[in-house]
Amino acid sequence: MEFSTQELIPVLPEITLLVMASVVLLVDLFAPGKERVGTYTTSMLALALTALVSVYSYQGEQLVFAGHYQSDGLSLVLKLAMVIAVAVVFLYGRGYLAVRGLLNGEFFTLSLFGLLGMMIIASAGSLLSLYLGLETLSLSLYALVGFDRRSVASSEAAIKYFILGALASGVLLYGISILYGVTGTVQTAEMQLEIQAVLTSAGQYQMLLGLGVVFAVVGAAFKLGAAPFHMWLPDIYEGSPTAVTNYLGTASKLAAIALVLRLFADVLQPLIHQWQPMLMLLAVASLAVGNIIAIAQTNFKRMLAYSAISHMGFVLLGVLVGTGEGYSASLFYMITYAITGLAAFGLIMLLSRQGFEAENLVDFKGLAQRSPLMGLVVLLVMFSMAGVPPTVGFFAKLAVIDAVIEQGFAWIAVVAVLFSVIGAFYYLRVVKLVFFDDVEDPSPLVSSWDERFVLVLNGLFVLVLGLFPGKLFEICNQVFSAL
Secondary structure (H helix, E strand, O other), rough: OOHHHHHHHHHHHHHHHHHHHHHHHHHHHHHHOOOOHHHHHHHHHHHHHHHHHHHHHEEEEEEEEOOOOOEOOHHHHHHHHHHHHHHHHHHHHHHHHHHHOOOOOOHOOOOHHHHHHHHHOOOOOOOOHHHHHHHHHHHHHHHHHHOOOOOOHHHHHHHOOOOHHHHHHHHHHHHHHHHHHHHHHEHHHHHHHHHHHHHHHHHOOOOHHHHHHHHHHHHHHHHOOOOOEEEOOOHHHHHHOOOHHHHHHHHHHHHHHHHHHOOOOOOOOHHHHOOOOOHHHHHHHHHHHHHHHHHHOEHHHHHHHHHHHHHHHHHHHHHHHHOHHHHHHHHHHHEEEEEEEHHHHHHHHHEEEOOOOOEEEHHHHOHHHHOOHHHHHHHHHHHHHHOOOOOOHHHHHHHHHHHHHHHHHOHHHHHHHHHHHHHHHHHHHHHHHHHHHOOOOOOOOOOHHHHHHHHHHHHHHHHHHOOOOOOHHHHHHHHOOOO
């Protein structure tokens, strides 16, 4: 199979990232240093170059490499969001990891290779490239979760994640193989046409298609962290170093929505009446499990894990609608959730210090007295996650509910609102601890000016996007305008 050099232009962002990730490896090998200045700087340069190349190499919708790679508005928006998320993870994580003796080149290189997998998923034009991107990301995440080899909790989390992740990947691959067996192709556009042909002919393969959809839904639900396939999430969030949890809970969630949208909006759209009830059950279960169990948590990272499960329920609500409005609402929700999540995990890292992990709720007592600015950031983050106006979380939830009601699923919208009210309790509990409880640890906060600046900027972004959500929402709508 021959490819022209013109086909390399849409793939330039991935090529740039791969080359720069290899450069980071070499820089860390020959000029390591205790502070990893060279490695950190080169990693940030890699992300900046990748973002620039992504913008300037974009030439509209293209399908290259025999249909295995596609460049479109969705891939561009997701790639830029992923690159920015990883850059913020590096900014927050550098000081946190340095204090713990974990600031190694492996963190940066594994994160960059994981980003490469995310970008491949975002531009997947076939189920083969989708799966290859997913495995590239997953292998990086398995290593990152077990990054702290001295920690028993980290090693245990890595083993759990590897076993369950491999099982979920196998389930998804089995679903893909069934779909390939029925349609005879792995290209998304061709597979969609073949599925339509099978449905219109009322052939004998309709049951097989249904079986393939079931396996695909289960595999995607695990990667998304939706209930009842959420059992890995709290342990991995708690056991991983917080810098890795930040990467796992924000950047990789953008890859998960890319996987879901490529799978359901592209390939399985003709089978919407088969996967819609399944996503409905997953969404309601996620809202119930996430919001109810989060109330009982005393560990902030575990609370954020169950919170993430409930948020994935909202994302699935937008997807199950099966319209352009629903898909754009889910994309908007996931991007804004990633922005809010970055600030939440950033707070934990900035409050932590050598020999102390600020991951319990009691560690946030009286924070507003110690630092009014950080207390304000906590307020904005918790309000956004709870869906309180004028933060961006309110408009994200509103967009999803509006799309759901428009398609006649009013009862699901009511369920979502009820569970959101329940969920508001544990978010407001954090606000109460920060502003109304007495300080238990009066020691000064130890963090660099750049980390505090990024955190405040992150928090303000949550507010500004809430006050002016129109532009981002317009971009998400344009991505799915064809639908």
